[in-house]
Amino acid sequence: MLGTDTHLPAFESGLSVPIVTYLVVLSVLSLFLLVTPDGSPPPLLGMVWGGFLVVLAVGAFSIEGVSPRAIFPSARTVRSVAGVLITFWGVYNLAAVSLALGGVIGFEATWSRVAAHPLPYFAALGSSFLFTAIPEELVFRSYFQQKCIAIAGGETRRAVVSGVVVAAVLFAGFHLPRWFLASGHGVGTALVLHLFGLLLMGLTYGIVYVLTRNLWLVALIHATMNYPPVLVTMSVPSTLHFAVGVIEYAAIISIVYSAVHVTGSDRPTLIWSQRERPSLPDN
Secondary structure, three states, X not given: OOOOOOOOOOOOOOOHHHHHHHHHHHHHHHHHHHHOHHHOOOHHHHHHHHHHHHHHHHXXXXXXXXXXXXOOOOHHHHHHHHHHHHHHHHHHHHHHHHHHHOOOOOEEEEEOHXXXXXXXXXXXXXXXXXXXXXXXXXXXXXXXXXXXXXHOOOOEHHHHHHHHHHHHHHHHHHOHHHHHHHOOOOOOHHHXXXXXXXXXXXXXXXXXXXXXXXXXXXXHHHHHHHOOOOOEEEOOOXXXXXXXXXXXXXXXXXXXXXXXXXXXXXXXXXXXXXXOOOOOOOO
């Protein structure tokens, strides 16, 4: 089975907890970036940041009356998660090799750094998974997205879509301190394109989480998109980044949706459910 529990957690609080949690995330991230040289935190500080996000998310769940144990998927889903990742990146590499052999610009028929140096790659991937992907997906998909769905009315079509979109917007906004403080960029067209790309990424991860509610899957997708296991050298022209991103995210959603059906989960029916839930009390 790929999907986990089909029901939303029963959150006990209103808007104050997610608002305070998001402001704390932005404030602490900005502080980390300000006190590190060149806005690039050392590995140890990155580990501390990842641990902080996990503690913050677990704390928010506890305040909301939700057991953190209910958020983490069963180990029985690992095989299905691995199957989805192998399928996606297998197809991805097949397409990349074909384009490289065909002489398409941006693809070279030479081994990439991943293939030439697998051990450093897997070390970086493991670090990204543990200290970036899991903490961020725990905060933005497991907590913010599900909380927003609950606030919007529960597992109705409108509520699910609203929750996914709001969480994606929050995820994009989460990267603004890094854009301004770490990279030193300003406001302009580049920022708009950057935010749009992050929004598309957040929507994709959100849809995957709606279909499966599997933290391991969405975190592994997140980590491998940060460190793509592509075997041939790729250098996609900047003018094609958006088009390639759309194709990548569409492929991820399609493969996950198909896998959910193959493994017998009923998660795809969630987004079309019309069950109304009682509104949540405000704090």
